[in-house]
Amino acid sequence: MRAKITGTGSYLPPHVLTNHDIEQMVDTTDEWIVERTGIKERRVADPHTYTSDLAVEAGKRALKAAGLKPKDIDIIIVATVTGDMPLPSTACFVQAKLKAKKAAAFDINAACSGFTFGLSIANAYICSGMAKRVLLIGSEELSRITDWEDRATCVLLGDGAGAVVVEASDDDTGIWSVDIFSDGTIWDLLNVPAGGSANPASEETVKSGQHYLKMKGNETFKIAVRTLEQVVVDTLKKNNLQSSQIALLVPHQANKRIIEATAKRLNMSMDRVVLNLHKYGNTSAASIPIALDEAVKQGRIRKGDFIMLESFGGGLTWASALIKW
Ligand code: UT7
Numbered sequence: 001m002r003a004k005i006t007g008t009g010s011y012l013p014p015h016v017l018t019n020h021d022i023e024q025m026v027d028t029t030d031e032w033i034v035e036r037t038g039i040k041e042r043r044v045a046d047p048h049t050y051t052s053d054l055a056v057e058a059g060k061r062a063l064k065a066a067g068l069k070p071k072d073i074d075i076i077i078v079a080t081v082t083g084d085m086p087l088p089s090t091a092c093f094v095q096a097k098l099k100a101k102k103a104a105a106f107d108i109n110a111a112c113s114g115f116t117f118g119l120s121i122a123n124a125y126i127c128s129g130m131a132k133r134v135l136l137i138g139s140e141e142l143s144r145i146t147d148w149e150d151r152a153t154c155v156l157l158g159d160g161a162g163a164v165v166v167e168a169s170d171d172d173t174g175i176w177s178v179d180i181f182s183d184g185t186i187w188d189l190l191n192v193p194a195g196g197s198a199n200p201a202s203e204e205t206v207k208s209g210q211h212y213l214k215m216k217g218n219e220t221f222k223i224a225v226r227t228l229e230q231v232v233v234d235t236l237k238k239n240n241l242q243s244s245q246i247a248l249l250v251p252h253q254a255n256k257r258i259i260e261a262t263a264k265r266l267n268m269s270m271d272r273v274v275l276n277l278h279k280y281g282n283t284s285a286a287s288i289p290i291a292l293d294e295a296v297k298q299g300r301i302r303k304g305d306f307i308m309l310e311s312f313g314g315g316l317t318w319a320s321a322l323i324k325w
Pocket of ligand 1: 028029032033036037112151152153155156216217218219220221224253254255258282284312313314325
């Protein structure tokens, strides 16, 4: 049995923060940000809109696209590192707001790979027969853990949500493989040091900005390029496919240069790659489902097309998924 994506949806909060706005906040320039990352603007949720609210909007749209109601869903998975609260899970807020009474709901944290890791879970639920319909959502408000005085990270991050419905497939379309990987020995490249059991919230942690995201950008960049190139090549090999057979690459949107390097390794021209980070920046677990939804809406994916998803993020975690649409 295969699982397939039967509906996609996304939601971006309306407020736009441009590079020119950030020029007023830290010592940076629009030119530097565009040249080094490809990002021109990002979205920031207002203080009364939570990660679960973005998730609910994206989820509703995915359900509508799949022709389903909230009551039809068995499992809700939210991939996020910026949940509404440490406890309960954001997925439980989503379940309540959607009135998806039948659904069991839980979060997963695989940072920017959260959506792809979540897809592997959804795939396993469907293929094992343990669930018929899974709503998988990547939702983030990275603005809440952004140090707006750190020019090395604040230019990169944004808020948003994307969602998919996963159900059983009755033909050979669907998820052909999802491969997920982690290396916890290099966790320190990307982390939020305080707010957990290692470093609980205190006056001191707040004063020293330890609740903000920290990243060793350049080291992360080099590992990302190497790892992503390898994972996509391995996935193709495993499925006896050539890169020429991939209609569309849907990468995590962290840095245009990382995406271009992967496309080059696959010998794919950029017109076969979804790139929307100029509008939204890096939205972590939300970036792939937002990009996927945009590609679907723009008619860039036809039935029978092979598409490749690939992600890389804190943990470290990285993953790929091969889907026949
Ligand atoms: O999504 C999860 C995984 N995350 C990623 O994959 C992100 C990976 N990393 C990156 O995308 C890039 O490393 C960055 C965009 C974060 C940084 O680009 P870089 O080319 O690696 O720059 P760098 O960190 O090596 O810094 C180069 C210079 C430094 O100045 P000096 O030391 O050469 O004088 C930085 O201080 O650029 C400086 N710099 C900036 N200058 C203007 C760093 N941030 C900025 C900025 N504006 N915003």
